[in-house]
Amino acid sequence: MDFELSDEQSLLKDSVDRFVQDNYSPEARMKLAETDLGYSLEHWKTMAELGWLGMPFSEDVGGFGGNAVETMIMMESMGSGLVLEPFFSTVILGGGLVVEAGSNEQIEAIIPSVIEGNLMLAFAYAEKQSRFNLNDVETTATKSGNEYVLNGHKAVVYHGATADKLIVSARTSGDSRDADGISLFVVDKAAAGLDIQGYRTVDGLRAADVHFDGVKAEALLGEEGKAFPVIEKIVDRAIGALCAEAVGAMAAANEITNEYLKTRKQFGTPIGKFQVLQHRMVDMYMEAEQSKSMSDMVAMKLDLGYDLDTKKAVSATKAQIGKAAKFIGQQSVQLHGGMGMTDEYSIGHYFKRLSTLEMLFGNTDYHLSRYSDLS
Structure with a gap:
């Protein structure tokens, strides 16, 4: 498999990364989460203008004809900033179900409005x-x-x-x-x-x-x-997107924790120089890298078709990433000590999101069991 991004995919990644960098500092994210709406309509409008809301939809309805790999790229970058806008709910889940199950008339009545940012699902x-x-x-x-x-x-x-x-x-x-x-x-x-x-x-x-x-x-x-096969297919595609989001969040949590270990001193020495903590960070980076490889793999499999092998790949990936998300989230908080539990510091928010991602659409145990049943 070719894991290199195309020029267009690299531009997409750079675009989402810039959006996250400009709009999702820890302070901005916390402030936005406290609002009644819980996200920004201005951000949603920007996503529509940049074409992100139409990425997975066909050109026939005004989309860009993207696939699971493009979705993975976007979700990974959004995960790094813990983006709050309902991209997953509206585009991946709601829009995916309409396209997969709906008639041409229903698709044409709903999806263009989703792409324009005027309809949320x-x-x-x-x-x-x-x-x-x-x-x-x-x-x-x-x-x-x-x-x-x-x-x-x-x-x-x-x-x-x-x-x-x-x-x-x-x-x-x-x-x-x-x-x-x-x-x-x-x-x-x-x-x-x-x-x-x-x-x-x-x-x-x-x-x-x-x-x-x-x-x-x-x-x-x-x-x-006859909706269950449709639901199962779209949920498996959604799981692939959530795995990519978790990969982005894990990478950010590792970076934040590593920087903290370089600056936090004990007995006049940065605690990152203590070998036992270096080993802990190595374990965290290994879990993140394994998860990244699994996420890339399942996105490519989803683009090749949807069959028994794809279902098994989805569950194997969710099981690995669920385990890694729990491990990295918990270790990040522990390495920060008491301040890691405060709402004022960002690492606790990554821990909470990673814990939620481990549970959404089936935790590690569930997907290990599903993998076994499918084998």
């Missing part, structure tokens, strides 16, 4: 009992004439409170854990019977609990009862 899939099981769905969708009526609850919907439309998984048939019988629906945020309770997550982002009480869906997305 969120994927409502998790439920209180489902943990990491994507087909554990108890929210129901009942057909009434030509409409579908949704009842149930979705938990931890990232950026659900600020999304214009929700992409919702709901059961139209079968038992609560059947893979068959799950459908996808588009629901407008203003729909009657929809109750959205937003809150701040431990990693500084925003999520919401969503209750459906006789909510009429705007549209069925894809074929009724």
